[in-house]
Amino acid sequence: MPILALFTWIILTATPVTTINETAFEWPNGAKAAICLTYDDGLPSHIQTVAPALKKHGLRATFYPTMASESIQAHMAQWRQLAIDGHELGNHSLYHPCQKSEPDMDWVPDWYDLDQYSLQQLLGEVKVANTFLQALDGQESRSFAYPCGHFHADGEDFTKPLQAHNSAARDASESQLALPSIEEVDLFHIPSWAPNGHDAKALIDYVEKVIEQQTLSSFTFHGVGAEHMQISVEAHESLLEYLVKNEDKIWVTTIEAAANYLQKHRK
């Protein structure tokens, strides 16, 4: 075999014929899936219970306080500290308007009824909440969480116009919905399950489902050991312990970081 042909043969045969998985999506550190811990409504237990628990386990989360939250006003330094500690302060609007026409929404006051809001009114709230949060944490980009999981103002879907103001958006559902594959995850409808009184086993089972399906999901938590839609301090603690023990399998991160990563690395 002439020398040039021999070199060509060596080069060709040294190159793998197939490149299986070369372009497959991968999470940081080889994790199979990702989960975001999110805490809504700016509740006192987030400062008193959740922040120390996350610190103890070295985990980062996303907090979605409404700007009307009394805890924000009363404990502004502690809320600022959450951002300093690496957590995301996400946008959950100023006044938490929800669609009163949806089931079990009788408690929504008429003046915060999203069905009665104009699109401009809602986007105005979103912008002011972003400005307020930027004054707190100095960040120019953050995600949004739809109040009550609702995303229609005056009957109009505001998912698209929201994209001019926030980097991603999280849904919320009290039932566990089917998980989309990682290719199908919509960054402006990031899936989320909102537990209500569930125990540690139910929370861990959900994470195992996310790992099994190799996708991204999130928890929408409210009170921890207090307040509305609460889970117990013990269930929360067991979940965090499980997540740390399984960090080779599941990436625990903020909504903003998960969305940025997907945007960059997903085909």
Ligand SMILES: [Zn+2]
């Ligand atoms: Zn909320």
